[in-house]
Amino acid sequence: MNLSVFKDKKPGSFRELGLLAFIVVISLLVEIRNPMFFTLSNLEDIGVNTAILSILAVGMMMVLLTAGIDLSIGATIAFSGMCVALTLEAHPELPVGVALVEGILLGAVIGLILGIFISRFNILPIIASLGMMDIVRGFTYVVSKSKWVSAYQMPDDFKNFATGNIFGISNFIIIAIIVYVCFFYFINYTKVGRWIYAVGSNPAAAKISGIPKRRVIALVYMLMGALAGLAGVLWVSKYASAQGNTAEGEEMSVIAACVIGGVSITGGRGKVSGLILGCLLFGILDNALPLINVSPFWQKAIQGAVILTAVVANAVIRRQSDLKALKSRKI
Amino acid sequence: MENRRIILEEKKWNPRTFFFQWEWMLVALLLLVHILNGIASPYYFSVDTFLSTPMSFLDQAFIVFPMMLVLISGNGNIDISVGSTVALSSVIMGVSYNHGIPMGASIFICFFIATLCGFINGCILVKFPELPAMIVTLSTMILYRGIAYIVLQNQAAGKFPSWFDYFGWGYVGPIPFIFLMFIVCAVIYGIVIHKTAFGRSVYAIGNNRTAALYSGIKTSRLTLIIFTLTGFMSGFTALFLTSRMGSTRPNIASGYELDVIAMAVLGGVSTDGGKGRIWGPILSIFIIGYMQYGLGLLNQSAQVVMIILGFLLIGSVLVQEIHIGKNRVLPGRK
């Protein structure tokens, strides 16, 4: 994260190495079962399929850093996606850029409302976002009148956007990279970015150092919403279809990815570098399980097991390094 | 010297503190729901409404009580694996019956599995107190559901003996059996939460874990018990739900966790611990249940119901915020 990542071997970097090793091992196992795994095109598939998840993960990480949580993103994705699809159906001439902007704005508004509920009225994040989830999801059905928007009702350049690429790199991957670069900068090289950590790390102290806690929190949820909105647009363009039940339960996968990536749900801890690995592991799981054709009925269990192991292993490693730190203290 | 005498040991009944409780708000809400429904739908006020309707939403309610304990115990404790626990235990019950194990034994197995699931959650949390319950139960949620799929694959288990239907559909006199069981559980939990050392300790660790620890409250043991209890009660839900459906599949009871949490929260149980009384959740169970039912009678589409529930949830918490926020105990003497 800050320079210390590259400098000293703090627990964080330990764990990331561990996670990396874990990923490598899994990949190798898969490769043995099915040599198609390490083909360029397959890796690109992983990238493309993970892009949306990882974009969301960035937002969720910031939310978790403030010791919050956002369960409403799945609904937000569906809502913004649906609205964009409807707009494009009505005005096919609109360029893709407009669609993206519309989606992001919609998401941001929803996020902001949620953020205000949480920061101004001190409603616990989990509850506020739970309610928000129902509301937004409900409105998605309302605006779409429970219809779908299908491929043929969308302009081609919008659909091609998902499949298109620049210098052979899929647009999705590029967008994901852009998002990551921006937020890496934002989180590490701007004051507000650091304040997010401060707020999560020690809210009381934040008061004394004069950090605008409430604004930071509201902002975080707004950004989360915006990213969810973006994800919504990408989602629709990728699957060329907008449904009311789009991305149901996505929030859980995102949170899980963050946690595997070492973001502490109690706030203050978490690095972009870890996040990427977390998402990668998730993407690989999704992609590999069908590849090595395990019985479809085993997939869920395997996923759960992997997450659990990752989380527990994470804790164990942390303990080890803490112990080392104590031993090093001279008495 | 003189203050030896003036220290009161008898609590006087104080109308302000008595009426100034969230529960009254819920009572009002419940009445309002009934009234609105009554106005809106001619069919509403009928025997069915008050006797057999609860059958259709009480199955989840059994988990609300232990979930209440979990939330009260604070420290970010929450259990979102209950839905999967229900599914797993129900599936295993079905399978074992279809493999010739007598129904009674299968029911026992059901409860055993459910309790085991909860116990596992508890153990992990006690062994790794630094892991937030949210995460642990999130992963076990996926895991348990996954196991259920492994066990039953794309099949359904069922063809239970006819007496098994009694749990979900039977009546004791005019009252549904499930309703009766619910009342029994409510009473038991009411006593446990408010009248016993156990309940007191749970509030203690929810309000101030460290202080409780220094006072010799076995925090980790409590955590274990509470989560195990949650598993056990999920067994009830599994039992009644399965009986109502007459068969079971790995995908039943999906999303129950959030419904249950919503009920608890509407009932004034705070997810950050230490707050909440038994009456709140009981009332909110019926508020949500009857509201859905009423809207159903008006043939409102599911999405409208969703939206209203969402507003109700946020709204109620908002009101609690005003409510409590305004007369929070001030630090220092007046």
Place this chain on the structure above:
Amino acid sequence: MSDEYILELKNITKVFPGVRALDCVSFSLRRGEIHALMGENGAGKSTFIKVITGVHQPEEGEILLDGKIVHFRNPVDAQKAGIAAIYQHVTCYPSLSVAENMFLGHELVTSKVKRLDWKKMYREADEWLEKLHANFKSDVEMGNLSVAQQQLVEIAKALSMNARIIIMDEPTAALTEHESEELYAITERLRDTGHSVIFISHRMEDTERLAGRVTVFRDSKFIGVWDVKDVTRAQLVKAMVGREITQMFPKKKVNIGATVLEISHLGRTGYFKDVSFSVRSGEILALTGLVGAGRTEVCESIYGVTAYDEGCVKLNGKVVRFNHPAEAIAAGFGYLPEDRQKEGLVLQWELSKNITLPALQQIKKRSGFLDVKKENHIAGQLCSELMVKTPSVFEAASLLSGGNQQKIVVGKLLTTPKKILVLDEPTKGVDVGAKAAIYEIIGNLAEKGYAIILISSEMPEVLGISDRIVVMKDGRVTAEFETAQADQNKILKAAMIEGVDKK
């Protein structure tokens, strides 16, 4: 007039719901002076600082900066005005690196694009730490540092803000003599470069060594201001305490019995090592040393809150090991935690519930129900025994004053039969009156034959009521005296220099 003073506070009153934290106090700070602000814990010093730094806004009175009236709406205003404070309870961000902590709120940005300049920050941070002779780098996680080190960071932070007025709230409390010397030097350097320093402390040494003038608060009132050179210790102490210390400690003569608790070679990785001492019934053993010397940690692991991994504990000659406070309590071991609000009380609860919390088993009927009548009665009894000022046992604990809260926590110890009591800083932040009361209680307890371990950093207290004194430093026992043979200097020496600085 006003140009002589850089900062003036006139008739400041600050009221918290229930308590008058500051009662019409005045204070004036000359340019380039080091001004000591003295007073016992709870005298209102900390609140006073928070008023100056804009964390609290006073109800009455005015603040003049350079002779002009100013209003600090929040800490940022104060920082802008060039006021920096080092708080007593370190306010750090455990999961952030030292440099981040230092520069939080006044981050350095690159000239062109306004992005945070980590290189620069880490470099400067390291430089400051260098100047303070810190033994750690600026990229370690704050959470991994000891209290003393964290305090250093706080100081470095204040310096890095190069403020005109620097307020230090008990900065030396957790520093070794060596480090203190360093700090003195720095402080003087600051003064010479035209900074003004408010130096809060209740250690005479600091004042005599550093300050030009000294202001004394007592019970949140302004007592007086003197030039250090023409005031004696005795006068200051009298000003601070309000009467001669000796009267504070009504030491009863109690006949000391057999050894109850014996600790031998206790050790816990990273916290303390090879700690041995013993307490006899009726004896008050003072366990003293600097903050973070490991006194609390030792007692906690005896009590079963944390686990020790070497050595053994003997209770009445039998080796015991408590894995959980519950076991310790059952064995007649009582613990009065240091932070009564965090570790002692459930603030939102009624007194009765609080008092009976450790004794739930006793107020349980055979039916398993709680006997509320009995509970309230027990509570009532103890409240009057300990002379708690409260109308009823149903008051929320948060509504009591510090002293009375402390009495309640003591009460919790007495609900179950005890042999040994550990009292961790029992008079911390308690007003003078209550202090005397608490000392009396402790005396009575000893008389009743309790073996008492008193953890305390306040010399007068230690010397006043203990029978024996064990001094700890950096997790080891460095000295043990019979109180009769001990005096302030011996103890301080043992607490600071013994086993010479490894730093």
Place this chain on the structure above:
Amino acid sequence: MKRFLKSLLAGAAVLLMILPVSAKAKRKDSCAFVFKSTGNPYGEKMMDGFKSACEELGYDAILRAPEQPTAEGQIQIIEQLITQKVKAICISANDADALQPVLTKAMKRGIKVCAVDSNVNAASRMVFVNQADSEKIGRTLIQAAYDMTGGGGDIAVLSATSQATNQNLWIDWMKKELSENASKYAKLKLVKIAYGDDLRDKSVSETEGLLRSFPDLKCIIAPTTVGIAACSKVVADKGLIGKVDVTGLGLPSEMAEAITKGVCPYMFLWNPIDEGYLAGYVSVTLAKGAIKGEEGDSFAAGRLGHYNVVKAADGGTEILLGPPFKFDSTNIDKWKTVY
């Protein structure tokens, strides 16, 4: 006390959001249609058909669906319908057996029960309106695959959830078809059955998995609207048009693109509007008592003409809508706007 009132007001405010919802309840006789879940265009179309049928016969149509495709949700809805004393309930079930108790309860209360599209077991219905003979669907799809692959090659099935009643039934028939005419399908190899859970993302990654792990896959059969759409999207994006063919059951609107592109030479579906329409007629005629849902009953179903109740495979009775309709590039443009 003032605060208390204030909070009470706030509480009232919350409830005001509920008020506008309450509408006037209807008094006319009504038939109810319960679909699997909300927001599914296929279901919406069936509802349209059902509605128009009921109106033609002077009945009110109540159209319901749970928010999630679960049996629990449908049970609650049916309970509510029973209280409303509807004349007939027509259900498209999320679970064949789970609804038995509640449906039998309904029938005890004199409510006529029929199933449509997705069946319930024989004991819990009076008659099943069968959109198309499951056997025929299963066999036709295999034959389709046969002629797309040119008689040989790997084929795979991408189904909905592993719990979906009709999908599982159809897949069974596919297997039967394969085994019964082993000689004919000697070269046709069913390599895997994957489940996309009717989720876009899962269907996509499952399809990708299929394409990777079975490089010489010739044809994918997706008997589910979401699956087939997602599946053909992948095939098209991967530029495998012509190498891998997709067929199955899909909505013309969703599949229009794929069919014109040639990803999917042709696919099948019945007309959900007609299906709903027929279901409506059956419900009303049951309600009127004109038929009992016993074998040999016959009745007129408005614009669809005459229908007979016949024996169903599961021992109950059913009414066959007719052969599934074949969509290909020639007729797709006509239909894509219809449903």
